[in-house]
Amino acid sequence: xxxIQHYYPEEYKQCFGCGTRNEHGHHIExxxxxxxxxxxxxxxPFHTAFPGVVYGGLLASxxxxxxxxxxxxxxxxxxxxxxxxxxxxxxxxxxxEVNYRAPTPMGEVLELRATEVEISERKVIVDVTVxxxxxxxxxxxxxxxxxxxxxx
Amino acid sequence: xxxIQHYYPEEYKQCFGCGTRNEHGHHIExxxxxxxxxxxxxxxPFHTAFPGVVYGGLLASxxxxxxxxxxxxxxxxxxxxxxxxxxxxxxxxxxxEVNYRAPTPMGEVLELRATEVEISERKVIVDVTVxxxxxxxxxxxxxxxxxxxxxx
Numbered sequence: 001x002x003x004i005q006h007y008y009p010e011e012y013k014q015c016f017g018c019g020t021r022n023e024h025g026h027h028i029e030x031x032x033x034x035x036x037x038x039x040x041x042x043x044x045p046f047h048t049a050f051p052g053v054v055y056g057g058l059l060a061s062x063x064x065x066x067x068x069x070x071x072x073x074x075x076x077x078x079x080x081x082x083x084x085x086x087x088x089x090x091x092x093x094x095x096x097e098v099n100y101r102a103p104t105p106m107g108e109v110l111e112l113r114a115t116e117v118e119i120s121e122r123k124v125i126v127d128v129t130v131x132x133x134x135x136x137x138x139x140x141x142x143x144x145x146x147x148x149x150x151x152x
Numbered sequence: 153x154x155x156i157q158h159y160y161p162e163e164y165k166q167c168f169g170c171g172t173r174n175e176h177g178h179h180i181e182x183x184x185x186x187x188x189x190x191x192x193x194x195x196x197p198f199h200t201a202f203p204g205v206v207y208g209g210l211l212a213s214x215x216x217x218x219x220x221x222x223x224x225x226x227x228x229x230x231x232x233x234x235x236x237x238x239x240x241x242x243x244x245x246x247x248x249e250v251n252y253r254a255p256t257p258m259g260e261v262l263e264l265r266a267t268e269v270e271i272s273e274r275k276v277i278v279d280v281t282v283x284x285x286x287x288x289x290x291x292x293x294x295x296x297x298x299x300x301x302x303x304x
Contacts, residue, residue: 011202011203012202014200014202014203015200015201015202016198016199016200016201016207016209017201017208022198023198024196024198044176046174047168048167048168049167049169049244050163050164050166051163051166055167055168055169055213056213056244056245057169057212057213058168058213060209060213060216060248061213064208064209064212092201092252093208093250093252094251095250095251096248096249096250096252097247097248097249097250098245098248098249099247100244100245100246100247
């Protein structure tokens with residue numbers, strides 16, 4: 001199965017969050033899992049806030065990037081189309097909300113789960129949870145705004 | 153003048169956002185400027201989303217870290233004390249909101265300006281703007297939650 005981000009057009013490939021060609025970036029990969037979209041990410045040892053706790057800015061980044069990828073997937077599905085079909089729908093973040101419910105422990109594979117909240121012509125609202133060892137530590141929401149097609 | 157983060161106790165010094173001892177981190181430094189707290193940050197070339205545009209996850213991180221440092225400064229001021237005096241007040245992010253008003257251009261020194269919104273016994277609410285070349289591109293708010301004193 002191909003990650004949603006791998007359907008992105010060329011100008012996305014340098015993105016720090018998901019770009020396959022950004023050697024310093026997070027390389028986030030999001031996949032359909034039934035009706036939701038899931039990603040896994042293992043923080044690096046330097047992605048720490050306090051000792052043993054994952055840096056909140058990284059968690060905000062993960063929520064943001066996973067939500068934006070999922071927004072494209074949800075909107076494409078809403079049009080009855082497959083990812084990769086034309087026109088490719090693309091989104092940027094208009095608003096991001098992140099609620100830190102509990103410290104996120106280092107040393108775990110984090111699971112991000114994105115659910116569709118609302119789709120309109122110009123926007124997709126996506127909720128994302130981050131969990132570590134089966135416990136949700138972060139709940140976020142992104143308002144993804146559709147951008148016009150540019151050259152691919 | 154000493155950055156607010158340089159008054160942090162030892163266990164903060166590995167923080168990816170502001171830790172002086174995290175060699176991979178952002179090393180955010182926030183300073184009093186009259187009644188507000190200001191920081192400057194120059195994104196690295198790989199901190200990109202699309203070509204020419206700063207990665208939104210980095211901007212969320214900057215808002216978060218600058219707000220948390222500023223929360224400590226605002227709360228210490230509210231007690232009529234100087235940064236560095238005991239007890240040192242420390243905060244973590246409870247909630248982060250980021251509104252992306254316009255694309256943030258690469259190649260500029262970003263200015264972050266934090267203002268005090270509300271202080272209570274356990275929480276400080278801080279608003280932060282990010283501007284590039286004099287234009288505000290991001291508006292954020294953090295709810296900073298006080299944490300108990302631990303060993304320093």
